[in-house]
Structure formats: C-alpha cells, structure tokens
Amino acid sequence: MKIVNLRMRIIGHQKIINYLDRSIEKDKISQAYLFCGPAHLGKFSLALEFAKKVTGELDKKINPDIIIISPETGEKDGKIKKKDIKIEKIRELQQALSLSAYFGKYKVAIIDEAEKLTNASQNALLKTLEEPPQKTVIILITENVDKIIPTVKSRCVIKKFGLAKKKEIVEILKNENEAKNLEFWALNRPGLAINFTKEKEEMEKRIKAQKDLKKMLEENLSEKFYFCEELSKDTSTLVEELNFWVVLLRENIFGNNEFFQLDRKKALKLILEIEKSLKIIKETNSNSRLVMENLALEITS
Structure with a gap:
C-alpha cells in the first residue's frame, strides 16, 4: 500500500x-x-x-x-x-x-x-x-x-x-500573543495549546489565577481576607481557581518558575493545604469564605 x-x-x-x-x-x-x-x-x-x-x-x-x-x-x-x-x-x-x-x-x-x-x-x-x-x-x-x-x-x-517536547509546543504558539502564558498552561499537551488559542476565556481564567495566587503570597493578612471574601462568592469558580493554583505550585516544584519563585518545601506545603481546602469545600457544607481565610492564615505562617 x-x-x-x-x-x-x-x-x-x-x-x-x-x-x-x-x-x-x-x-x-x-x-x-x-x-x-x-x-x-x-x-x-x-x-x-x-x-x-x-x-x-x-x-x-x-x-x-x-x-x-x-x-x-x-x-x-x-x-x-x-x-x-x-x-x-x-x-x-x-x-x-x-x-x-x-x-x-x-x-x-x-x-x-x-x-x-x-x-x-x-x-x-x-x-x-x-x-x-x-x-x-x-x-x-x-x-x-x-x-x-x-x-x-x-x-x-x-x-x-x-507529553510533547517543549520545542513542539513553542512551534505551535510562535505567532500567538501571550505565547509565554500559553506555553506554560499547555503543560506539554498539544491539544491544550491549540484549544487555548481558540478559547480565549479559558486562558484568561488561568492568567487571573496566576495573579490571584501572587496576591495571596504577597499581600498582608487583612488584604488576603478581603481577597478571600471576593473569591468565595462563587464556589464553582473558586474550586476551579484553586485547582489552577495547584498546577502553578507543582510546576514551581519541577523548576518551571516563570511567574514566581518559591522554596520547594513551601510549595509542597501549600499544595497540601490547598488540596485539603478543596476537599472541605467540595465534600462538606462548610462556609467557603472561612475555609479560604484559614488557607490564607496557613499561607501567611
């Protein structure tokens, strides 16, 4: 043939x-x-x-x-x-x-x-x-x-x-705006890279998550509490964002610190705390705002 x-x-x-x-x-x-x-x-x-x-x-x-x-x-x-x-x-x-x-x-x-x-x-x-x-x-x-x-x-x-090689993902995205963000969030998966070029809203959610995590890491406690109140208004959106935070922190552990740098030990601790918070939010009737404020305290400590 x-x-x-x-x-x-x-x-x-x-x-x-x-x-x-x-x-x-x-x-x-x-x-x-x-x-x-x-x-x-x-x-x-x-x-x-x-x-x-x-x-x-x-x-x-x-x-x-x-x-x-x-x-x-x-x-x-x-x-x-x-x-x-x-x-x-x-x-x-x-x-x-x-x-x-x-x-x-x-x-x-x-x-x-x-x-x-x-x-x-x-x-x-x-x-x-x-x-x-x-x-x-x-x-x-x-x-x-x-x-x-x-x-x-x-x-x-x-x-x-x-997973695809990084250079293969870079080739897909070479003519795209926000190529750096797209490459990061593609996570070496060509399908995600292509989807993000078509579904701008999905990429915007992830960029927002990057900025929000940076706030949680850098702001003082009172600002974090105010921020937690805003995040907690929509539980489904909150769960999605927390999952994005886990991705960011895992990539940081593996040396992909494009957006912020954290000690690996601290990053792992934060992942465990976020996953614990996710479990409480999804499986109990706990107040999401209180769960997030507790997470803010853990991040600050």
Missing part, C-alpha cells in the same frame, strides 16, 4: 506514527489497538487519521466505514457529567462491524474514553476481540488504562502516548 504520511497532521508521537506507517506499508495492521495516556495529547486525532488511511478514504467528510463511540453526557445536580458506555452500544457496534465495508477495505471502530465502558460492555467487546470479523480494526482510547480489564488489554496492541 502507498503510505500517506501522518506526520503532517499530528504533533509529536513519532515512534507511534512510524509504527502505524510501517503496519500499513507491510499490510500487517492489527485488529485491536489501545491508545493510552493523559488528555490532550492527540490520541483521538491520530486514531482518526489512522482510520482514514486504513479505510482508504482520507479526504471524505463522511466515512461510513469509521464508527466512533464516545460517552454521552447528562446533567446531574446542575453539573454536566459523562455517562457510562453501556452494553447496548457495543451490541450496535458488533452489528455494524458484521457488515461489509462500504469502500471495500477495512471498517474501523474508535471507542473514545474507553474507561467509561462498563464491565458488561468490556466483556461483550472481548467476544469481538477474540473472534473479530475480517478486515476490521478496533481502537480503544483511554486516559486511565487501569480501568480496562486485563483480558481486553491482552487482545490489543498497546501504544502509550507521552
């Missing part, structure tokens, strides 16, 4: 790309793959590009030989949550894979966020992995490989996705 070079569309992961290229070239495509690693690394993008090539239809906007399964979302207690992928979805997939390919080559199923498959769904999928229809490929994508049962994992070629 003639190879279409996947490198043009994917950032990083050259070893995985080379492996997939060779499997196409030698016509030794496996019947099941497991792409695992943190979010925003390009696992789904690479799976989709591979699927397009395997089906022989790279440029089609609609490709009936590519089947994508992902968790549905639902609202509970005012929050949007991902639902489990139930066995009915796998039975529908099995039916679809039993039919001949529309374009005459392969049929490819991509199961995104495969950690949301129930045990019953995984066991049903296992039957297909054990006796797959001819000319079919199944690609599981997960951030949490431990949620995939061992018997399913044993039937897959496992490819682990790692």
Whole structure:
C-alpha cells in the first residue's frame, strides 16, 4: 500500500506514527489497538487519521466505514457529567462491524474514553476481540488504562502516548500573543495549546489565577481576607481557581518558575493545604469564605 504520511497532521508521537506507517506499508495492521495516556495529547486525532488511511478514504467528510463511540453526557445536580458506555452500544457496534465495508477495505471502530465502558460492555467487546470479523480494526482510547480489564488489554496492541517536547509546543504558539502564558498552561499537551488559542476565556481564567495566587503570597493578612471574601462568592469558580493554583505550585516544584519563585518545601506545603481546602469545600457544607481565610492564615505562617 502507498503510505500517506501522518506526520503532517499530528504533533509529536513519532515512534507511534512510524509504527502505524510501517503496519500499513507491510499490510500487517492489527485488529485491536489501545491508545493510552493523559488528555490532550492527540490520541483521538491520530486514531482518526489512522482510520482514514486504513479505510482508504482520507479526504471524505463522511466515512461510513469509521464508527466512533464516545460517552454521552447528562446533567446531574446542575453539573454536566459523562455517562457510562453501556452494553447496548457495543451490541450496535458488533452489528455494524458484521457488515461489509462500504469502500471495500477495512471498517474501523474508535471507542473514545474507553474507561467509561462498563464491565458488561468490556466483556461483550472481548467476544469481538477474540473472534473479530475480517478486515476490521478496533481502537480503544483511554486516559486511565487501569480501568480496562486485563483480558481486553491482552487482545490489543498497546501504544502509550507521552507529553510533547517543549520545542513542539513553542512551534505551535510562535505567532500567538501571550505565547509565554500559553506555553506554560499547555503543560506539554498539544491539544491544550491549540484549544487555548481558540478559547480565549479559558486562558484568561488561568492568567487571573496566576495573579490571584501572587496576591495571596504577597499581600498582608487583612488584604488576603478581603481577597478571600471576593473569591468565595462563587464556589464553582473558586474550586476551579484553586485547582489552577495547584498546577502553578507543582510546576514551581519541577523548576518551571516563570511567574514566581518559591522554596520547594513551601510549595509542597501549600499544595497540601490547598488540596485539603478543596476537599472541605467540595465534600462538606462548610462556609467557603472561612475555609479560604484559614488557607490564607496557613499561607501567611
């Protein structure tokens, strides 16, 4: 088969790309793959590009030989949550894979966020992995490989996705305003870097978090208490901001002190205190303002 070079569309992961290229070239495509690693690394993008090539239809906007399964979302207690992928979805997939390919080559199923498959769904999928229809490929994508049962994992070629190199992130952002901030908050994840260039509000939240943490570290106690009162007015926003503070402090520990410098021991102590505060805010009915004032006292001490 003639190879279409996947490198043009994917950032990083050259070893995985080379492996997939060779499997196409030698016509030794496996019947099941497991792409695992943190979010925003390009696992789904690479799976989709591979699927397009395997089906022989790279440029089609609609490709009936590519089947994508992902968790549905639902609202509970005012929050949007991902639902489990139930066995009915796998039975529908099995039916679809039993039919001949529309374009005459392969049929490819991509199961995104495969950690949301129930045990019953995984066991049903296992039957297909054990006796797959001819000319079919199944690609599981997960951030949490431990949620995939061992018997399913044993039937897959496992490819682990790692963080991108800093220079690859810099290349993506070289023409962007606020490139320094974007690079920091991308956390070596190309998907985040690209998202931040499109979703300005998300980046603004993180820049605000940087400034707010700096205030908490540098202002006197009375100013901190006033600041805590302002932060505590919206609990969901507060929780999000505290999580950003944890990211900033962790990066500081690892030597990425673009915005402020703290002794590593103090940074670790603050992370533990913030995480304790987060737990109290999320799991109890405690007054958020009092929790934050207590955190301010810990930061000051």
